[in-house]
Amino acid sequence: MISDFTECVNRARQGDADAFAELYSLVYKELYHIALLNLKNQHDASDVVSDTVLEAYSSIKKLRDENAFKSWIVKILTVKIKNKQKEYIKNNNYQKELDVLDSVEQEKSEEIDYNGLEIMEDFKRLSKEERLVLSLSVVSGYKSEEIAGMLGTNSNTVRSKVARAKIKLKQLMTGKM
Amino acid sequence: MNFDDRLRELINEAEVPDELLPENIAVMLKAKSNRADVKTVKKNITVSSVKSSQIEKRTVITRIAAACAACAVLTAGILIYTDKNSEPEQIEGPIDYEDLSPANYEELYDKYTSIYLQDSDENDTHLTDSSVSETDKGASTVIGSSTETAVAEPIVTGENAQDDDYVLAYSSAPQNNGTSDADIVKSDEQSLYYIVGNTVYISSLDSLKVTAKIEKTDSSPFELYIKGKKLILISRKTEKVLESGSEKAESTENSGSISYNAPETAVPAAGSDTHSENTEINSDNFNQSTDNFTSETSPAGSMTDNKNSAGLNNSIAVRRTNIVVDIYDISDKSNPSLITSYKQNGGYTFSQMSDGILYLVTNYSNYSAKPLEKEADLDSYVPAYYIDDVKYYVKAEDIIIPSDTANTAYTVISAIDCNAVKLNPTVKAVLGINKNVYCSANALYVAGSQKGSGNKTAIVSFSLADNKITYNASGFVEGTIFNGNGMNEYNGLLRVAAKVNGENVSSVSVYILNSSLQVTESADKLLEGKNVTGVKFSENYVSLMVENEKTAALILDLTNKPSQAEALTKSSSAYLCKYDDGKLLGLGIEYSEEGIQTGLSLTMFDTESGLVLNSIVFADDTDNARSKAFTDRRALLIDSERGIIAVPVYSHNEFGTKNQYYVYSYDDSVGFTVKGIIEYNDIDDSYLFERAVIADDIFYAIANGRVVSAQLTDMKVIDSYTF
Numbered sequence: 001m002i003s004d005f006t007e008c009v010n011r012a013r014q015g016d017a018d019a020f021a022e023l024y025s026l027v028y029k030e031l032y033h034i035a036l037l038n039l040k041n042q043h044d045a046s047d048v049v050s051d052t053v054l055e056a057y058s059s060i061k062k063l064r065d066e067n068a069f070k071s072w073i074v075k076i077l078t079v080k081i082k083n084k085q086k087e088y089i090k091n092n093n094y095q096k097e098l099d100v101l102d103s104v105e106q107e108k109s110e111e112i113d114y115n116g117l118e119i120m121e122d123f124k125r126l127s128k129e130e131r132l133v134l135s136l137s138v139v140s141g142y143k144s145e146e147i148a149g150m151l152g153t154n155s156n157t158v159r160s161k162v163a164r165a166k167i168k169l170k171q172l173m174t175g176k177m
Numbered sequence: 178m179n180f181d182d183r184l185r186e187l188i189n190e191a192e193v194p195d196e197l198l199p200e201n202i203a204v205m206l207k208a209k210s211n212r213a214d215v216k217t218v219k220k221n222i223t224v225s226s227v228k229s230s231q232i233e234k235r236t237v238i239t240r241i242a243a244a245c246a247a248c249a250v251l252t253a254g255i256l257i258y259t260d261k262n263s264e265p266e267q268i269e270g271p272i273d274y275e276d277l278s279p280a281n282y283e284e285l286y287d288k289y290t291s292i293y294l295q296d297s298d299e300n301d302t303h304l305t306d307s308s309v310s311e312t313d314k315g316a317s318t319v320i321g322s323s324t325e326t327a328v329a330e331p332i333v334t335g336e337n338a339q340d341d342d343y344v345l346a347y348s349s350a351p352q353n354n355g356t357s358d359a360d361i362v363k364s365d366e367q368s369l370y371y372i373v374g375n376t377v378y379i380s381s382l383d384s385l386k387v388t389a390k391i392e393k394t395d396s397s398p399f400e401l402y403i404k405g406k407k408l409i410l411i412s413r414k415t416e417k418v419l420e421s422g423s424e425k426a427e428s429t430e431n432s433g434s435i436s437y438n439a440p441e442t443a444v445p446a447a448g449s450d451t452h453s454e455n456t457e458i459n460s461d462n463f464n465q466s467t468d469n470f471t472s473e474t475s476p477a478g479s480m481t482d483n484k485n486s487a488g489l490n491n492s493i494a495v496r497r498t499n500i501v502v503d504i505y506d507i508s509d510k511s512n513p514s515l516i517t518s519y520k521q522n523g524g525y526t527f528s529q530m531s532d533g534i535l536y537l538v539t540n541y542s543n544y545s546a547k548p549l550e551k552e553a554d555l556d557s558y559v560p561a562y563y564i565d566d567v568k569y570y571v572k573a574e575d576i577i578i579p580s581d582t583a584n585t586a587y588t589v590i591s592a593i594d595c596n597a598v599k600l601n602p603t604v605k606a607v608l609g610i611n612k613n614v615y616c617s618a619n620a621l622y623v624a625g626s627q628k629g630s631g632n633k634t635a636i637v638s639f640s641l642a643d644n645k646i647t648y649n650a651s652g653f654v655e656g657t658i659f660n661g662n663g664m665n666e667y668n669g670l671l672r673v674a675a676k677v678n679g680e681n682v683s684s685v686s687v688y689i690l691n692s693s694l695q696v697t698e699s700a701d702k703l704l705e706g707k708n709v710t711g712v713k714f715s716e717n718y719v720s721l722m723v724e725n726e727k728t729a730a731l732i733l734d735l736t737n738k739p740s741q742a743e744a745l746t747k748s749s750s751a752y753l754c755k756y757d758d759g760k761l762l763g764l765g766i767e768y769s770e771e772g773i774q775t776g777l778s779l780t781m782f783d784t785e786s787g788l789v790l791n792s793i794v795f796a797d798d799t800d801n802a803r804s805k806a807f808t809d810r811r812a813l814l815i816d817s818e819r820g821i822i823a824v825p826v827y828s829h830n831e832f833g834t835k836n837q838y839y840v841y842s843y844d845d846s847v848g849f850t851v852k853g854i855i856e857y858n859d860i861d862d863s864y865l866f867e868r869a870v871i872a873d874d875i876f877y878a879i880a881n882g883r884v885v886s887a888q889l890t891d892m893k894v895i896d897s898y899t900f
Contacts, residue, residue, distance in 0.1 A: 021203035028202070032193045046194050050205075057206055119187040121863050138184050170180060 009066040012057070020057050027070050030140050031077050037123045037135040038081045040088065048084050052077045074140060075150045078132065085128055122172040130165035137162045195524075277580075277648075279573045282555060288578055289558045290549055292609060293585050357530040359400030359411060360811055362868040362879045368510050369870070370408060371879055372398050377410060379510055382872050385884050385898040388511045396501050402530050402595075408505040408513060409535060409595055411528060414520070415498050418556070498524045499563075500539050504595055517600055520563040523589050529616045533596040534644050536621065538614050541606075542586035560589045564600045575605045579635055579651060582609025588623045594644045605646045607637055615664035616641075620649065622671060624658050632678050634658045636694055638671070652694030656686050665714030670697075672735060674712040674719060682706040687719055687733060700733060715753035715761055754810060756843075757817040759783060760790065764806055764813060764824065767794050777802055779822065779841065779849055791848030795839055799828045805867055814869040820844055821852070821889070823876070825866040833860040838869055838878045840892055853892020855885055864899075 011019035031052060035045035056073045063072050123131055136147045137158075144162065148155040195201060279285040362371040368388065369380045377391040377398060391398075396412035403409075502519040523539030530536070541560045549557050559570045571589065591604040610625030613634075624636045634657055638649040656675030658664060663674045671690040676683055684705040689698040704721060711722035720732045732753075756762040763780040776797030781790040796802035805825045806813035814823035823840045838855040855878050857864065864880040871877070874889045885897040 017203045017206035020206060021199045024202055025199035028197055028199060029189070029193055032197055033188050033191060036191055037188065042191075042194065046197060049197050053202055053206075119184065120191065121861065124861060135188075138181055139188055166180065169184070 005069050006066040009060065009063060009069060012060050013063075017057075020060065023069055024053060024056075024073075027073060031073065033139045034074070034077060034132075034135045035081060036120060037139070038128070038131050039084055044084055048077065048080045052080050055080075070140075071142070071146060071150065074136070074142075078136070078150055081132065119173070122169060125172060126165050126168055130161055130168070133158050133161045134165040134169070277577045279576065279578065282559065282573050285573045285576060285578075286549065286553070286558060289585055289608070292578075292582050293548055357402060357404075358811070359402055359528050359530070360868065361400065362870065363401055363403040364870045364872050364877070365403050366872065368507075369872075369877060369879070369884065370401060370403060371868075371884070372401060373881060377401060377408070379507070379513065380884060380898070381510070382875065382877075382886075385886055385896050387898075389513055391505065391513055399525070400528065402535070403507075404530065404533055404595055406506060406508045407516070407595055408507045409530070410503045410505065411525070411537075412501045412503065413498060413525060414501050415496050417496050497522060497543075500525050500537065502535065502537060502593060518563075518565055519591075519593055519600055519602060520566075521589055521591055521604070522560045522562065523587070526588070526614050527616065530595070531618055531641070533594060534641075535591075535593040535595055536616060536641060536646075537591045537593060538616075538621070538623075539589045540586060541589050542584075558585070560587050560606050562589075562591065562602070562604055564602070569604075571604050571606045576608055577605065577637060577648060578608045579610060579637060584609050588614065588625075590621060590623075590639065590646055592641065592644050592646050601644075603644060603646050605639065605648075610635055610637060613658055613660060613663070615666070617666035620666060620671075621646070622664050622666075624664065626657065632656055634675060636664075636671075636673070636690075638692075638694055650692065650694040652690060652696070654686070654688050654690070654696060659709075659712045662712045662714065665719075667714070667716060667735075672714055672719065674714075674721070676709065677701070679705070685709050685721060687735070689735065703733070713753060715755060718753060718761070720753055753782075754813060754815060756781065756815055756822075760817075762815060762822065764804070767797075774801060777804060777824070777826065779824070781843060781848070790845065791843070793841070793849040795824075795841075795851070796826050796828075796837075799826070799835065800830070802826050802828045805865060809867070812867055812869075814871070816871055819871065819889075821871060821876075822849075823869045823878075825869070825878075827862070827865050832858060834858070834862050834865070836865055836880070838866050838876075840869075840876060852889070853887070855887055855892065855894065857883075857885075 005023065008019045008023050012023060028049070031049045032045060035048045036042060039045050039048060052073065056076055063069060065072075123135075126134065132151070133147055136142045136150070137144075142150075144155040144158040147158045147162075151158070196205075279288055362369065364370065364382070367382055369378075369382060369385075371378050371380075375393045375397055377393075378387050379389040379391075380387050391408075391410065393410075393412055396414035398410050398412040400411040401408060499520045499522055502521075504516045504518070505513040506516050507513045521537060521539050523541030526538040526540050528535060528537045543557055555561075555570050559573075559576075561568055561570050563569070576587075585608065588607045588610060589604065590606065591602045593600060593602045607623050610623050613624040615622045615624075619641055621639045621641055622636055623639075624634050626634055633653045633655055635651065635653055636658075637651045640647045640649045654673050654675050656677035658673055658675045665672045669692060671694065673688045673690065675686050675688070677686050679702075682705050684701070685703040686699055686701045687703065688696050691697050709721050713720045713722075717736045718732055718734060754762045754764070761782040763778075763782065765778045765780065767775045767778045769775050776794045776799075778792060778794045780792040783790050803826070804812070805827070812825050814821065816822075820843050821840065822843055823838050826837045826839055828835045836857045836859055840852045840854070841849045842852050843849055855866075855876075864883045866878050866880045868879045869877060870879070871889060875895065876887045876889045876892065878885045878887070883897065883899045886895045887893060888895060
């Protein structure tokens with residue numbers, strides 16, 4: 001595990017793609033999983049992560065604190081995700097429809113093995129705010145204060161959203177597990 | 178395990194796509210940097226462009242614009258077609274096969290190491306950095322060590338890394354060529370077979386009741402075939418392999434026994450005495466991974482200390498993806514029994530079955546951050562396969578190394594006779610060219626970029642017959658071949674669509690190659706400056722899709738018959754499929770003059786005259802109707818013998834998801850007639866219909882977790898089963 005990002009970040013600032021890839025390798029799974037949990041499909045998630053990489057690579061000179069690389073790139077990702085979600089709304093009201101589902105009580109399905117694909121589907125039944133805070137909390141392990149900093153909100157709001165999302169998700173999963 | 182951990186575990190099941198793996202990201206960033214440099218240097222060079230190909234941005238009159246653009250570009254494309262009677266234009270000489278295959282593993286080792294070093298020199302100067310001492314070079318890799326930078330293996334993942342926009346559409350699934358493709362759903366006269374999660378369900382066609390289940394606990398099934406009384410199941414299996422110094426040991430959890438009882442064509446694996454019992458694994462460390470390889474270093478092997486808690490120097494755990502082929506006897510539908518298993522190193526590229534012979538292609542890379550040491554075992558640089566857990570290495574002489582091979586990733590190709598009492602597969606491998614594969618009934622083509630070739634793609638072809646894979650020819654085309662659907666064989670000729678990067682803009686070239694892989698015809702500079710995201714060959718035509726445009730931007734007549742091409746471009750149909758020998762079926766999206774979607778369309782073309790025989794607009798009462806068939810051709814049911822066409826359609830509304838199968842009959846005299854619509858309204862997309870099959874005049878619509886049967890005569894639902 002890289003404990004000091006300074007060297008890698010400095011090399012990346014000078015255009016060293018391998019150095020950037022080295023940094024990226026620490027977070028790419030998180031980035032993709034966060035994107036996947038918040039977007040419609042794998043293609044969009046992949047696109048958003050690619051965009052995030054390009055933006056981060058081209059603007060890494062702006063990163064002031066080398067050791068904040070991870071939260072910095074996650075923040076870029078959250079902006080990209082929000083932009084993509086706006087596209088959904090603009091294109092076909094997909095997000096709106098998903099949000100409507102919040103109020104729909106879930107059917108209890110027959111007993112079935114729970115797997116990763118289903119968790120993605122159940123995530124879609126959370127509101128977009130709940131999805132984002134829960135994915136940042138669970139996938140990346142960020143604390144409420146850190147998420148609040150990234151999203152420009154207060155930590156209490158984040159905390160309550162994470163708690164509410166977990167309860168909702170548990171209920172959805174319990175119906176299947 | 179608490180809720181968060183469980184959640185994290187589930188989320189981590191989602192595999193990160195190849196193009197996002199760090200090594201591919203590095204390649205992409207380098208490629209973009211290089212292109213930026215080139216553009217800077219050559220910005221004053223004027224590019225000769227085809228005027229008519231500079232199609233204006235899509236206007237509100239989408240359909241008309243697309244048609245006009247197609248006609249304009251088509252004309253340009255045909256104009257610059259080379260004369261069929263002229264001498265074949267060969268861009269590069271063929272590769273001399275005699276020089277390609279090493280005689281033994283020592284030669285392979287030398288070649289492999291040489292390629293690795295050349296590649297590293299070009300791609301990463303850190304390898305020769307003074308920080309890597311001589312003693313380091315002999316040791317096995319601890320990735321993430323502060324003393325070096327991990328050298329990214331330049332695995333060209335479907336050529337994405339070289340693509341301007343890093344976006345390519347369509348899967349790598351081959352196009353319809355008369356052979357059997359794998360699917361998640363299959364049927365025979367008695368049963369339906371379908372994969373849900375890690376389980377294969379066998380359902381009676383009569384009652385839809387599940388008669389048997391095959392549950393895979395150690396692998397993830399994703400495709401299946403039915404051949405007579407056999408079910409051939411293809412699964413992905415990730416296995417952990419421990420490496421310590423020059424030794425490697427496969428973890429006992431999944432590895433098979435090792436035997437010297439090898440078939441004549443294979444080399445048995447080394448002895449099993451390399452098992453490491455004490456090496457601990459810790460996944461928290463810096464890791465590098467490819468599609469089929471992940472390495473994890475010991476806990477303390479991070480910045481300064483390469484020793485793990487077991488005291489082993491440089492111990493590494495690597496995860497390799499293998500593809501498993503399980504052959505089951507399904508004579509008794511209630512009790513399928515495993516006959517035999519085959520396993521092959523690498524991630525899945527594609528498979529196809531012809532006359533009971535399964536052709537399996539995987540991409541395999543044994544990533545290493547350092548050159549191989551002299552005593553490296555075969556696992557370090559030779560792909561392996563297993564028959565009922567007995568391990569064999571691909572023979573050195575069965576490995577092809579094209580000239581100027583760019584990297585050390587393999588394409589591994591096997592032919593497995595599923596009817597054989599005892600498996601004796603033919604296994605070949607190509608070093609350095611991987612991922613872009615196309616297979617016709619009799620030939621297999623592997624394509625990839627090569628070192629120093631600029632914007633060219635090398636192609637190697639094999640002939641397939643009687644459980645044998647035989648090298649045939651090799652050649653080049655200018656540009657980067659589109660993933661998956663960028664190659665197609667028709668009447669013995671290979672057609673290729675490639676993206677060519679000009680000085681300032683990219684364009685598409687379409688080539689026709691003979692059996693020696695020499696380019697005999699080409700249409701160049703098509704759709705200049707457009708982001709072409711998809712290609713579809715259908716008999717004599719190729720349609721090219723452009724990003725954000727729902728209709729085909731260009732349909733090119735490869736027979737150079739303008740009348741046919743003109744007729745086709747009048748349609749907005751984007752996806753052309755063979756209906757029968759004389760007809761092509763097009764599925765498209767219809768738009769109003771204001772650019773608002775008005776529905777989906779089916780259009781039948783006569784391939785001889787090029788005329789539209791019949792066309793129908795449907796789902797016109799649904800906003801933004803979509804179809805899985807646009808992204809997976811197997812979702813579109815075409816049964817020309819019965820005259821049945823079925824299209825899955827879904828849409829979203831305030832109540833959730835409307836989930837339908839539109840079923841049409843087609844007759845030359847009356848055209849399309851709707852037979853019925855199977856419709857379900859769900860709260861979300863969980864049950865989207867993905868496949869339909871017909872058996873005994875019963876129509877079955879299959880979703881992930883739901884099967885619906887209906888009378889084909891009137892499409893009345895007989896039964897439905899949710900699981």
